[in-house]
Amino acid sequence: MRIFALAACTFLLAGCASSTVDPEGQGGQQMEPKDAFEAVRRAVEGLPCDVPVDAATSDNLARVANITFEEGGTGDIDIRGRLLATTRSLHDVSDPLQPVQLSDFSEFDIQASGDVKFLADNQTLVTGTGDGILLIDIRDPSEPRVEDHWTFGEFTGINLPGGSTFLNAHMLFSARIAGDDWVFLAPNSNSGIWILRVEGEVGSRVLTYVTQTLPAEGGPLGPHDLFAHQDPFTEEWLLYSADGFHGWTVFNIDDPANPTVVGGYVLPQPGYTHTIQSTRMGERRIVVTIAEVGENLMQVFDATILQAPILLAAWQVEVAATTPQHNLNIVEGLLYVAHYGYGMFVFDLDDAGTLPAIGTTTVAPIAHYDPVPGGNPYIAGIGGFEAVYDVIVQDGLLYVSGFSPPVNGIDILAFGCITPGDSQQRSVG
Numbered sequence: 001m002r003i004f005a006l007a008a009c010t011f012l013l014a015g016c017a018s019s020t021v022d023p024e025g026q027g028g029q030q031m032e033p034k035d036a037f038e039a040v041r042r043a044v045e046g047l048p049c050d051v052p053v054d055a056a057t058s059d060n061l062a063r064v065a066n067i068t069f070e071e072g073g074t075g076d077i078d079i080r081g082r083l084l085a086t087t088r089s090l091h092d093v094s095d096p097l098q099p100v101q102l103s104d105f106s107e108f109d110i111q112a113s114g115d116v117k118f119l120a121d122n123q124t125l126v127t128g129t130g131d132g133i134l135l136i137d138i139r140d141p142s143e144p145r146v147e148d149h150w151t152f153g154e155f156t157g158i159n160l161p162g163g164s165t166f167l168n169a170h171m172l173f174s175a176r177i178a179g180d181d182w183v184f185l186a187p188n189s190n191s192g193i194w195i196l197r198v199e200g201e202v203g204s205r206v207l208t209y210v211t212q213t214l215p216a217e218g219g220p221l222g223p224h225d226l227f228a229h230q231d232p233f234t235e236e237w238l239l240y241s242a243d244g245f246h247g248w249t250v251f252n253i254d255d256p257a258n259p260t261v262v263g264g265y266v267l268p269q270p271g272y273t274h275t276i277q278s279t280r281m282g283e284r285r286i287v288v289t290i291a292e293v294g295e296n297l298m299q300v301f302d303a304t305i306l307q308a309p310i311l312l313a314a315w316q317v318e319v320a321a322t323t324p325q326h327n328l329n330i331v332e333g334l335l336y337v338a339h340y341g342y343g344m345f346v347f348d349l350d351d352a353g354t355l356p357a358i359g360t361t362t363v364a365p366i367a368h369y370d371p372v373p374g375g376n377p378y379i380a381g382i383g384g385f386e387a388v389y390d391v392i393v394q395d396g397l398l399y400v401s402g403f404s405p406p407v408n409g410i411d412i413l414a415f416g417c418i419t420p421g422d423s424q425q426r427s428v429g
Contacts, residue, residue, distance in 0.1 A: 128169025263306025
């Protein structure tokens with residue numbers, strides 16, 4: 001692996017002139033009209049794309065920086081423009097070789113394994129706590145301020161007996177639909193996706209529970225994660241729910257207060273469907289899921305017909321079918337998968353083909369980041385739940401978030417198949 005020491009990068013740019021959040025939501029905060037990525041491109045010049053991939057870090061990946069936390073791992077992350085958010089802090093990554101911490105949330109009641117997402121205008125964060133959800137005003141990134149603390153006690157929908165046992169705010173999503181901001185929560189209580197509306201003006205916003213997708217959905221500990229976007233084929237707003245051992249369900253949320261089932265893959269699964277995302281590839285709607293418990297398959301579906309998805313391909317780490325996978329992102333036809341102790345993998349979704357999977361039809365990774373020497377998936381002795389937790393693509397760089405050592409914080413990687421500074425190369429999940 002090519003590693004470039006930060007100390008050697010003495011020619012880096014000075015950073016950003018403005019600390020004002022973009023009110024139009026067009027990419028976060030504004031920076032000087034300098035190309036902060038030229039230094040990255042020079043540092044990784046010649047980094048190849050097509051290379052052999054095995055258990056070690058592949059030669060098409062190079063670590064260019066790290067955001068280190070004394071406390072160890074990081075968890076979920078999100079990025080808009082120059083701002084990177086974790087569940088514990090905000091960082092300026094306008095110069096990705098020299099990220100700068102702007103503030104932390106140490107005074108807030110943040111759940112260690114909660115999620116974090118920007119609202120559409122990038123002026124407020126939504127993140128999970130031990131007992132609900134926080135809205136955090138980040139108009140001044142150096143002085144974040146809690147706008148609202150919504151608690152599970154404010155939920156007025158249906159939660160079946162025992163459903164509160166694993167209730168959490170581990171996975172969230174936000175979207176602006178028909179002029180309103182909405183927050184979607186996968187509560188892990190077999191009670192569907194909970195849908196909340198953001199109300200009020202910036203600085204004094206509040207969350208209000210509105211409805212849930214279904215009163216009983218997701219099997220044990222589901223739904224676990226979700227993805228919402230405006231469908232590139234129909235322009236409808238669709239919500240994809242990863243429903244644990246029951247597969248996945250798709251809802252029309254043009255009116256989020258009245259979600260309607262429009263399709264999915266609702267079948268008993270050998271693995272716990274953890275995370276889901278959809279994208280357009282040519283004239284096909286592609287859906288990818290990963291699993292975290294049981295037989296952990298990454299699966300690629302042709303869901304052009306939402307009511308009849310076709311399994312195109314599957315993949316799993318060869319030596320440990322039960323080792324957990326975690327978050328994923330699809331960007332410009334490439335799939336990025338966080339796989340805990342096995343690191344991070346990249347796949348080309350074109351390799352999934354167009355025909356239904358038969359027998360052991362699989363895709364193979366085109367890149368692999370292995371922060372664990374030797375690929376040992378049990379470094380912490382807790383069944384593989386360690387190391388790489390999340391992966392985000394922003395402006396042609398990969399931000400790989402750790403869950404525990406040896407990934408201490410966030411590793412920033414260059415990938416030889418994409419160009420640092422390419423604004424089209426950014427995650428939407």
